[in-house]
Amino acid sequence: MTVLKIGLVATSDRASQGIYRDQGIPALEDWLARALATPYQTVTRLIADEQPQIEAALIELIDAQGCHLVLTTGGTGPAPRDVTPDATLAVADRVMPGFGEQMRQVSLHFVPTALLSRQIGAIRGASLILNLPGQPKSIKETLEGVKDASGVTVVPGVFAAVPYCLELLGAPRVDTHPQVVAAFRPKSASVPKEPLA
Numbered sequence: 347m348t349v350l351k352i353g354l355v356a357t358s359d360r361a362s363q364g365i366y367r368d369q370g371i372p373a374l375e376d377w378l379a380r381a382l383a384t385p386y387q388t389v390t391r392l393i394a395d396e397q398p399q400i401e402a403a404l405i406e407l408i409d410a411q412g413c414h415l416v417l418t419t420g421g422t423g424p425a426p427r428d429v430t431p432d433a434t435l436a437v438a439d440r441v442m443p444g445f446g447e448q449m450r451q452v453s454l455h456f457v458p459t460a461l462l463s464r465q466i467g468a469i470r471g472a473s474l475i476l477n478l479p480g481q482p483k484s485i486k487e488t489l490e491g492v493k494d495a496s497g498v499t500v501v502p503g504v505f506a507a508v509p510y511c512l513e514l515l516g517a518p519r520v521d522t523h524p525q526v527v528a529a530f531r532p533k534s535a536s537v538p539k540e541p542l543a
């Protein structure tokens with residue numbers, strides 16, 4: 347049985363030079379451990395904000411390592427060295443605009459500067475790439491969404507749509523813990539397809 351493989355990429359000049367400790371990959375690992383109910387493996391990369399290096403990492407994770415999903419963190423803003431969305435676009439076959447739109451929508455509930463993120467979702471081959479902002483707290487915020495004081499989801503995070511998206515791309519089935527994030531699948535998705543007469 348194929349196990350879901352997830353690439354985790356932190357792009358940070360200072361963390362990659364050891365000026366501060368990388369918190370991006372640990373935050374991604376922690377969130378996935380809380381959210382996913384089905385088995386998965388991760389492959390991690392910590393790199394500088396250099397477009398050729400980011401492109402090479404994305405290509406390697408998808409084409410050589412076989413990652414079904416790649417989550418990046420960092421480098422999505424307007425500063426000259428923020429180039430993660432540009433690297434993602436350069437290696438992508440198709441853009442999935444809804445992911446960027448929804449992440450900015452969710453993030454506006456946390457920070458007014460949410461609209462400064464150029465984060466995108468894109469497909470390379472049969473793999474999904476999602477850019478998350480660099481602030482480690484934004485990983486939970488964008489993936490999980492906005493909840494009220496009693497834990498009820500008010501604005502869904504983008505991960506609610508990831509399992510069905512991955513399924514449409516031919517990846518293994520992903521189940522989530524609904525108290526963290528409830529994966530949504532259209533009812534028609536669970537109806538077995540009738541063979542054509």
Ligand SMILES: Nc1ncnc2c1ncn2[C@@H]1O[C@H](COP(=O)(O)OP(=O)(O)OP(=O)(O)O)[C@@H](O)[C@H]1O
Pocket residue numbers: 356357358359360361366367368369370371395419420421422423425427428479480481482
């Ligand atoms: N991998 C990381 N680990 C810990 N904190 C991070 C990381 N990446 C980003 N941050 C924090 O989030 C902020 C915004 O992230 P952004 O990607 O814009 O980084 P930056 O300001 O260009 O700096 P750098 O690339 O040196 O991390 C950073 O200034 C830093 O405080």
Ligand SMILES: Nc1nc2c(c(=O)[nH]1)N[C@H]1C(S)=C(S)[C@@H](COP(=O)(O)O)O[C@H]1N2
Pocket residue numbers: 419420421422423424428452453456457459460461462463464478479480481483484485487488
């Ligand atoms: N959920 C969430 N989204 C967020 C933020 C945040 O703290 N939480 N920070 C914003 C800020 S301040 C910036 S500049 C942009 C780009 O951030 P990046 O360059 O760290 O990727 O993301 C925005 N999106």
